[in-house]
Amino acid sequence: xxEVEQNSGPLSVPEGAIASLxxxxxxxxxxxFFWYRxxxxxxxxxxxxxxxxxxxxxxxxxxxxxxxxxxxxxxxRDSQPSDSATxxxxxxxxxxxxxxxxxxxxxxxxx
Amino acid sequence: EADIYQTPRYLVIGTGKKITLECSQTxxxxxxxxxxxxxxMELHLIHYSYGVNSTEKGDxxxxxxxxxxxxEHFPLTLxxxxxxxxxxxxxxxxxxxxxxxxxxxxLTVV
Numbered sequence: 001x002x003e004v005e006q007n008s009g010p011l012s013v014p015e016g017a018i019a020s021l022x023x024x025x026x027x028x029x030x031x032x033f034f035w036y037r038x039x040x041x042x043x044x045x046x047x048x049x050x051x052x053x054x055x056x057x058x059x060x061x062x063x064x065x066x067x068x069x070x071x072x073x074x075x076x077r078d079s080q081p082s083d084s085a086t087x088x089x090x091x092x093x094x095x096x097x098x099x100x101x102x103x104x105x106x107x108x109x110x111x
Numbered sequence: 112e113a114d115i116y117q118t119p120r121y122l123v124i125g126t127g128k129k130i131t132l133e134c135s136q137t138x139x140x141x142x143x144x145x146x147x148x149x150x151x152m153e154l155h156l157i158h159y160s161y162g163v164n165s166t167e168k169g170d171x172x173x174x175x176x177x178x179x180x181x182x183e184h185f186p187l188t189l190x191x192x193x194x195x196x197x198x199x200x201x202x203x204x205x206x207x208x209x210x211x212x213x214x215x216x217x218l219t220v221v
Contacts, residue, residue, distance in 0.1 A: 034209060043201055043212040044154070088154065090210070098169070099144060099203070099210050103153040 001026050004091050006102035015111050019076040023089030023102045028070065032092035035063055035074045037085045038104065044088055048074065079109045114138055117202050117213035124192055124220055132187040132216045134202035143185040144203045144210065147171060154201065160185055192220045 006023040013019045021035075031052045036044035048063040050056045050072075055064045062075040072091075076083055086104040093100055115136040124130055134143065141162045146154040146169075156169030160179040174196075176188050185204075189196055197220050203210040 032208075041150075043215050046209045046211070049209045098156065098159060099205065100156065100170075101146070101154040 002102075003027060003093060003100045004089055004102040006089050006105050008103050009106040010108050011105055012108045012110055013079050015079060015081060015109055017079050019079045019083065019107055019109070021074040021076075021087050021089075021105050021107065022071055023073075023105075024069075024071040025089075025091045025093075026070070027091065027093040030091045030093050033063070033065060033072045034090040034092075034099070035061075035072075036088040036090060036101075037083075038088055039085045044101075047087075076107075079107075081109045081111050083107060084109045115202065115204050115211055115213045117200075117216050119216060120214060121217050122219070124218070126193055126220055128192050130189050130192055130218070132189075132200055132202075132218070134185045134187070134213055135183050136185075136204040136211075136213075137183060138204060138206075138211070139182060140204035140206050141182070142205050142210075143179070144205075145169075145175075145177060145185070145187050146201045146203065148199045148201060150199070157200075158187065192218075194220045196220050 034049045035047045038044040050063045060077045064073045086106045088104040089102040118133045144159045145157045148154045155171035158177040160166045200216045202213040
């Protein structure tokens with residue numbers, strides 16, 4: 001079992017809709033969870049991070065954690081074509097030293 | 112904007128050569144990471160360090176080595192480059208919070 005699992009997509013949503021991205025993780029002791037956006041040919045850039053104590057909202061983005069089911073979600077409201085990218089879920093594991101990434105979900109926002 | 116720098120940005124080198132990819136950060140972060148990523152593929156952790164003189168191998172054995180003599184510097188060395196090493200190499204650093212990435216080194220071994 002992979003430490004962090006994501007559906008590679010692509011996930012297609014119309015402009016203005018809510019995009020919902022999910023990932024599951026295997027280490028029940030994980031404490032930090034991250035969402036990165038990566039455009040083709042570019043380095044990942046951080047969108048959101050949450051600790052194990054709660055959800056977080058930042059503008060159009062909301063990150064939610066379900067510890068019991070061991071999954072993390074990212075909601076993007078009012079999706080824009082510029083949101084089209086690969087979204088990487090990352091989890092801090094191994095005594096919080098390692099940061100392990102999922103394969104990423106490719107999001108396509110259709111104008 | 113994160114202060115983490117990688118050099119060179121692009122490198123084309125012949126098989127068998129020894130190369131060192133540089134990564135430096137000015138944020139005083141203890142933890143640093145090297146990832147390998149092929150186009151359109153997932154990030155694979157190659158090495159990481161949680162402080163000076165501490166390094167660990169990641170999930171992907173890439174026949175590379177790292178050193179951490181100074182907090183701000185985390186170079187990656189390939190003793191003998193092979194075409195299978197052709198990839199994008201990304202360096203990242205963090206403290207307790209988020210990891211910030213450098214712009215990457217795109218390596219081509221011919």
